[in-house]
Amino acid sequence: MGLLQPEPGLLIWMTIAFLIVFGLLARFGFPAIQKTLDERKKYIASSLEEAGEAQRRLEGLQAEMDVVRQDAQRQKAEILKSAADAREKILSEARLRAGEESERIIAAARASAQSESEAIIRDARHQVALLSIAISEKLLRSKLEDSQAQTVLAERLLSEMERKNDGMNKEA
Numbered sequence: 001m002g003l004l005q006p007e008p009g010l011l012i013w014m015t016i017a018f019l020i021v022f023g024l025l026a027r028f029g030f031p032a033i034q035k036t037l038d039e040r041k042k043y044i045a046s047s048l049e050e051a052g053e054a055q056r057r058l059e060g061l062q063a064e065m066d067v068v069r070q071d072a073q074r075q076k077a078e079i080l081k082s083a084a085d086a087r088e089k090i091l092s093e094a095r096l097r098a099g100e101e102s103e104r105i106i107a108a109a110r111a112s113a114q115s116e117s118e119a120i121i122r123d124a125r126h127q128v129a130l131l132s133i134a135i136s137e138k139l140l141r142s143k144l145e146d147s148q149a150q151t152v153l154a155e156r157l158l159s160e161m162e163r164k165n166d167g168m169n170k171e172a
Helices: 008-141 147-171
Strands: none
Touching: 008 147
């Protein structure tokens, strides 16, 4: 007979051998395979549980990081605001000091101008007094009997005084 048509005795022995191998596998092999599959299933389940826990921790850390970031932004805003307030305070103090200093300088300049003005007026009065004395002296020296000569002399002295006054005004 050929390979395609096995003998009935061979078929029985092959069936017995198959049942023995299947029985041995069912008794020893399948439980070991099932045990390995169960262990693998438990390992995968625990790994998924740990991954979920890690995800929850990550979300918690993310929330904490958001809180910290918001706190940092709030602190940054406070620092910027306090810096702006300090800048404005320094600027206002500097403006105030500059205003006080300018008022002091203006007051000193006014006082100096006033004292110089008073000195110029005193000097002008002194000059007028000297000119008056000089005019009086010259008039007295000239001929007192000639009225026309006295008038000419007075006019000449007055024109000299005007020239001197003009010269002093130009200097001031």
